[in-house]
Amino acid sequence: DLYIYNATADDIAVFQCQISNVHGRRVVNAYLHVWQQPPAILRSMPDEQLVAEDQVITLPCFTMGAPKASIHWYRNGLSLRGSEQWMAESQSKYQFDLDGGLHIQHVTTADVGKYTCIATNKFGDSQVTGRLTVRGRTRITAGPRLVLVQPDRVGDNEHHENYQEQQRKNQSGQPPGTGSPSETHGVTDGKNDRVEQVIENASVWLRCDVNADPMEINHLSMVWKK
Structure with missing residues (x-):
């Protein structure tokens, strides 16, 4: 078996597998194409997302690209990863899911604002922005x-x-x-x-x-x- 790790555009080629013995030889060709594409956001938050106070909300940002895009979230232009409420623990205010979505725990009126998801790889970037509106609990x-x-x-x-x-x-x-x-x-x-x-x-x-x-x-x- 032939393994290629972290394939890049330089690996695009026709690979040939040859087997032989005293009775003869067989050759099989395989074409390897490395997909290269800037990220595209396929599913994102709406222009305005309504949520009730003290609820848990997930803002989606599902992307497709090659290589896989890095996801960064911003609130009112400021990175959430650098905020005091961003932590790796499960009790943190903000969390990422595997698909790039943003989880916000126990939403309050202080969480109101414009949220931006930016997806980036070496071929380009893509972004989407939506507004989160929080309604007070009755x-x-x-x-x-x-x-x-x-x-x-x-x-x-x-x-x-x-x-x-x-x-x-x-x-x-x-x-x-x-x-x-x-x-x-x-x-x-x-x-x-x-x-x-x-x-x-x-x-x-x-x-x-x-x-x-x-x-x-x-x-x-x-x-x-x-």
Whole structure:
């Protein structure tokens, strides 16, 4: 067998294999062509890539060329390989895959920007640029909590407030008439589970506060479950 390591254009030739014995000789020819091509990017990130905060995203940069291209990634013109967040360990912020793609771990709004993939070999280079846009996560900042209780009859309002205050003091062990107004009118901080006492036939308003990305407000939906 004939092995040629790291073949180059100088190795382009017709190779001939000859075998012979006392009965004769046979010759077989083989043509070796060394493919030479500057890199071409076959699959890349779109012009704009949307991703939610704290997700993992892969920006593809699949290339073809001969010899195989070296891949370099840049963010806003700065090399990612030289950044403090670039490390060889699996816990690093940025990682390469074998096909040249860029993995970004736990995406934040600080990762927004223009990303450029440059593929290079000795015959040339090719590059592609796309923008990464990060949408903030939707978070429940407070709730559910009791904001307002409206009895069906106006005359029940004072009775309801007295009843609710008494129930709260019974739960907390405080004497009636003490505590903040929010404690005596059923408003909670929304962070801890609390039992709200209301009289029968009262209309109740429960509130849940949400913090969402301004660009995603129109797509926000909320579901209440009992």
